[in-house]
Amino acid sequence: MDIFNTYTLINEHTGDLAFRIWDFEDNNEFCKVKRLNHYSLIWIKKGSGTATIDLSEHDFSHSTMFALTPYQPFKFSEKEQLEGVVLNFHPDFFCIHKHQDQVACNGVLFNNIYTPPMQYIDDNTKSEFEMLISNMRTGIQNVGLAQYDLLVSYLKVFLITASRSKAKQHPEELEAVYDNEPFILQKLKNLIEANFKTKHSASEYAELLNITPKALAKITKNHFNKTMTNLISERIIIEAKRELYLTDKSVKEIAFNLGYEDEHYFSRFFKNNADISPSVYRETVGFARAVS
Known part of the structure; x- marks a missing residue:
């Protein structure tokens, strides 16, 4: 089975996906081009391969996370068996444009035309992500008062942590072809x-x-x-x-x-x-x- 530990929150007004967390242990879900109508954070914990995103190819290995926007085409070609976790959320659940002042992930994680939509996840960030994902899974299971607000708060922290991590990895000095x-x-x-x-x-x-x-x-x-x-x-x-x-x-x-x-x-x-x-x-x- 390639998908397991799936936790899903459905939009009660539309019946469609609002928020989901799921684990995977092979490349079956990503071997063909996907164009999803929600945001995807795909954390590759184990394995390696090549990601094709917007017609550009990016080699990746373990401890890599991809941040993909709605309808952004992508697929993964597996070299070593992939294992990881995925967060999906629809803009109806959390819109990065509306909350840019709070989260500031737009232009860093998402919609950055100058850097690939991927980053390395170090041990410190990994620990924070694991804790947040555990809290989100618990939040999805515990239906009740303020469930939406609780899940959004965890997602905000996740996005802020990921944005800070990626910003640190962006090189300050670019290799120059010309001196200027x-x-x-x-x-x-x-x-x-x-x-x-x-x-x-x-x-x-x-x-x-x-x-x-x-x-x-x-x-x-x-x-x-x-x-x-x-x-x-x-x-x-x-x-x-x-x-x-x-x-x-x-x-x-x-x-x-x-x-x-x-x-x-x-x-x-x-x-x-x-x-x-x-x-x-x-x-x-x-x-x-x-x-x-």
């Missing part, structure tokens, strides 16, 4: 953040940085293993998802705010990058579902 490349990388991040709604081409950012498009392509490939187009597209999709999560704005209005005058072109762009249409995404994880 670390400065260029930081400036590029700032420029994408300031201009992704209006500037959608690599050449525009190369011009802002006063370097050639070829040089910029080399930098993004070396440090992010992505093209400049990938970085821009991923940042736009993150913002679009946030709007679909939290607001009742029409897809046309969201598209316009992100620099797309043609709603249908934007919808195709979203589906090509998120593997699902904006309307279906909203219906399954966003504002429309939350208020229904």
Whole structure:
């Protein structure tokens, strides 16, 4: 049996998954591409393999945790037998965008276009995770007053602990191809953040940085293993998802705010990058579902 010790909380209004903890002891659940409509924290305790996430491949070994957003495509290819634990939670249960000030995991654990969605779990963090997971399992079993608040409080601590752990692992100094490349990388991040709604081409950012498009392509490939187009597209999709999560704005209005005058072109762009249409995404994880 590949799945055991499963603890699940169901949304009583929709009948769908709200929160779940489950253990696994092989790769049967991850050997084919998954696109789940909830957040997933997958902690590989034993084994090794290669993770394919958003078309990028990442080798991993034991004591690795992956943080995946709704509909983010992923699969694992096993080299040594995998064992671990998974936390799943739906945005209806806990929305990282709404609680960013409390948890600050958005942009660290999730939705970080510059670093892989994975981290090493050291012994100290492992002990904290084990205690929190045990408390969550107990909380799911004990149905009663304030069950939701109790489970959310444990999840918040788990996310904060994971975010702090990953932040510590992020290298402070980047290996440079050019002497001033670390400065260029930081400036590029700032420029994408300031201009992704209006500037959608690599050449525009190369011009802002006063370097050639070829040089910029080399930098993004070396440090992010992505093209400049990938970085821009991923940042736009993150913002679009946030709007679909939290607001009742029409897809046309969201598209316009992100620099797309043609709603249908934007919808195709979203589906090509998120593997699902904006309307279906909203219906399954966003504002429309939350208020229904």
